[in-house]
Amino acid sequence: MLSSVFAPLLVALLSSGSAHAWFRVACTTPLVQERVDPIVSPGIIPSNHVHTVHGANNFAPNNTYDTLRASSCTSCEVTQDLSNYWFPKLYFKDPTNGTFEEVSNGGLLVYYQNRGNGDVSNGGPGLKAFPPGFRMISGDPTLRTKKYPEGQGSQAELAERAIQWSCLRYDTANSTGYDGHGFPYTDCEAGFNARIHMPACWDGVNLDSADHQSHMAFLSGLDNGVCPSDHPVYMMKLFYEVTWDVHSFASRWDNSTGWPFVYATGDPTGYSWHGDFFNGWDQTALQNAIDNCNNPNDQTGSGVTEACSYLTVQSASIAGACKVSPVVNEPINGAPLAKLPGCNPIQPGPGDATLYSDSNCPAS
Numbered sequence: 028m029l030s031s032v033f034a035p036l037l038v039a040l041l042s043s044g045s046a047h048a049w050f051r052v053a054c055t056t057p058l059v060q061e062r063v064d065p066i067v068s069p070g071i072i073p074s075n076h077v078h079t080v081h082g083a084n085n086f087a088p089n090n091t092y093d094t095l096r097a098s099s100c101t102s103c104e105v106t107q108d109l110s111n112y113w114f115p116k117l118y119f120k121d122p123t124n125g126t127f128e129e130v131s132n133g134g135l136l137v138y139y140q141n142r143g144n145g146d147v148s149n150g151g152p153g154l155k156a157f158p159p160g161f162r163m164i165s166g167d168p169t170l171r172t173k174k175y176p177e178g179q180g181s182q183a184e185l186a187e188r189a190i191q192w193s194c195l196r197y198d199t200a201n202s203t204g205y206d207g208h209g210f211p212y213t214d215c216e217a218g219f220n221a222r223i224h225m226p227a228c229w230d231g232v233n234l235d236s237a238d239h240q241s242h243m244a245f246l247s248g249l250d251n252g253v254c255p256s257d258h259p260v261y262m263m264k265l266f267y268e269v270t271w272d273v274h275s276f277a278s279r280w281d282n283s284t285g286w287p288f289v290y291a292t293g294d295p296t297g298y299s300w301h302g303d304f305f306n307g308w309d310q311t312a313l314q315n316a317i318d319n320c321n322n323p324n325d326q327t328g329s330g331v332t333e334a335c336s337y338l339t340v341q342s343a344s345i346a347g348a349c350k351v352s353p354v355v356n357e358p359i360n361g362a363p364l365a366k367l368p369g370c371n372p373i374q375p376g377p378g379d380a381t382l383y384s385d386s387n388c389p390a391s
């Protein structure tokens with residue numbers, strides 16, 4: 028099974044060299060997959076591109092914090108967390124005839140990381156739990172290229188660096204096209220591992236913003252450091268990780284046809300990868316977990332969610348039974364698709380892509 032193959036790699040990746048506390052919310056089986064986006068397109072059916080959605084079952088085009096809190100289940104494994112998490116689907120574009128097939132993944136892992144100068148481990152006063160109504164996005168579906176010199180450190184460059192991948196290979200000798208930004212061009216025998224750092228610095232006022240990003244800012248070192256003075260409130264840092272089973276398609280392409288995977292955004296470059304977070308936490312439980320489940324001398328300091336007495340971990344099978352029916356009636360997987368769902372023509376860039384709606388779709 029995909030997730031168990033990937034598990035040791037993920038743990039190795041995340042536990043290396045960090046003295047900072049963290050816990051994780053594992054979301055193995057999606058709640059639903061469809062073109063709905065209550066942050067970018069509230070109340071609109073359908074939204075632009077297909078997402079894989081995890082979390083609370085009151086997810087809806089117009090959900091609110093209060094409706095999420097009234098959910099009866101979550102597809103993720105911490106019951107105090109009735110948030111939703113979503114990201115675009117990955118498709119295989121068959122080089123022989125151009126049809127699209129879904130690529131499976133091992134689920135979403137959401138890491139809650141105690142980071143930044145506000146954290147007690149760095150001598151700070153502690154981190155704040157997300158307030159009711161809070162939501163945010165990291166990444167941008169229109170991006171098709173890298174724009175800033177690596178490590179330059181502006182907020183725009185940090186936002187770019189927040190979107191990452193690794194091509195997990197056993198054949199490390201052939202590691203060209205292996206690691207970095209955008210898509211690789213080799214097979215990834217152990218999976219294509221895509222990650223998203225969320226910003227952890229809040230302006231302290233706005234629960235959202237027009238671009239769903241500017242009420243937040245990144246820590247100066249992305250993974251640690253200081254918050255800018257206009258975003259002074261240190262929050263728990265979220266980090267998403269999804270590992271796609273690209274290797275199942277290895278026999279159906281080679282270097283001469285080029286990397287054949289595209290995001291549901293119509294992106295063959297990988298730069299449009301992004302993640303969304305709509306907070307549905309029991310705020311007291313999250314604040315207690317942040318403040319108390321960070322002891323470096325016990326398991327609460329090293330990512331064992333079960334060791335945190337303020338959080339209740341449910342089994343993957345119970346979580347996996349939490350589902351909602353799609354409200355958008357269209358095929359998004361199963362038999363090969365002649366085109367990506369919605370109006371998402373392949374846009375290779377390097378200029379920013381245009382986001383079309385179904386009603387103004389250019390002829391292809």
Ligand SMILES: *[C@@H]1O[C@H](CO)[C@@H](O)[C@H](O)[C@H]1NC(C)=O
Pocket residue numbers: 087089090091094
């Ligand atoms: C969301 O839309 C549905 C269907 O139109 C409606 O029944 C529901 O009351 C709305 N919920 C909110 C929170 O606005």
Ligand SMILES: *[C@@H]1O[C@H](CO)[C@@H](O)[C@H](O)[C@H]1NC(C)=O
Pocket residue numbers: 121123124125126363
């Ligand atoms: C394209 O090829 C795939 C894989 O062989 C096949 O399943 C699909 O039906 C083909 N599509 C068309 C339109 O021929």
Ligand SMILES: *[C@@H]1O[C@H](CO)[C@@H](O)[C@H](O)[C@H]1NC(C)=O
Pocket residue numbers: 198200201
């Ligand atoms: C690297 O890949 C090439 C081409 O697929 C293959 O011939 C070669 O044996 C590989 N090298 C190693 C060390 O696996």
Ligand SMILES: *[C@@H]1O[C@H](CO)[C@@H](O)[C@H](O)[C@H]1NC(C)=O
Pocket residue numbers: 212282285
């Ligand atoms: C494979 O394709 C990439 C991108 O098109 C290219 O840069 C690379 O040189 C190719 N590698 C081989 C071994 O042909």
